[in-house]
Amino acid sequence: MTTVIDGKQVAASVIDAVKTASQALKDQAGVKTGLAVVIVGNDPASHAYVSSKSKMAKECGFTSVQHTLPEETTQEELAALVQTLNKDESLHGILVQLPLPKHLNSEPIIQSILPEKDVDGLHVVNAGKLATGDLDGGLVSCTPAGAMVFVKRTHGEDLSGLNAVVIGRSNLFGKPMAQLLLAANATVTIAHSRTRDLAAVCRNADILVAAVGRPEMVKADWVKPGATVIDVGINRIAAPERGEGKSRLVGDVAFEECAEVAAVITPVPGGVGPMTIAMLMANTVIAAYRKAGKTAPKF
């Protein structure tokens, strides 16, 4: 029997743990955890993501601040806002929603966030800590951290002897995911668009993580029988069967056929997606514990 991971349920258990941790910090140190979310421009999908992040922060008992800036915001204005948020002692986490409008350069903005408030885990200091195996000192990018929760709940903390293949090499996901798997002792391959015979590489994977942004690219004959398949893709495709002009979300994995071969698989939607927000909340409460000089909880 194939296990289909219920991402909403796992995310809810992480959120419960975050609520308990933030309440404990309030009770023990009088500190209320604070998260600032910044969005620039009018992209409807980004607005939807950001409002669910702000809402979840409130639900977790955090101070939740949202800065909604107009499309024509300048680089200097955005940089000045980040400096203000960096200095604000009531805020432990800062997230600038990506992508930014085209006229803005995201990299200097992300790198200007204090590393200890970089709950997205995108600052080079946090990327560097992960790369050097310092998992307890920095903040890990939320989507790989969430995918790793699934891997550990399936295989335990120690992945010794297991082959893991990550398809995708982005800074936001592929690289940090590979480093998390490596830190847990997996034998890791990072595959990408230039990899020769991708199917053969994937068939070697006990843990296959797909993050390429190509709808249903991973087919059943790419999957090793009994593998764990984590699908990080979110692709909107036309769904004429649902009516004219309708669409639906699919992952990077052809779910139905791969579910016949895998032992454990995540669906899209309802797999990794809900975990991203949960891990953002986890990172924020971790940042608040560290600022208060207390040992941070693990999620």
Ligand code: GUN
């Ligand atoms: N846009 C899509 N995913 C993310 C994310 O994880 N962090 C930020 N900042 N923006 C995003």
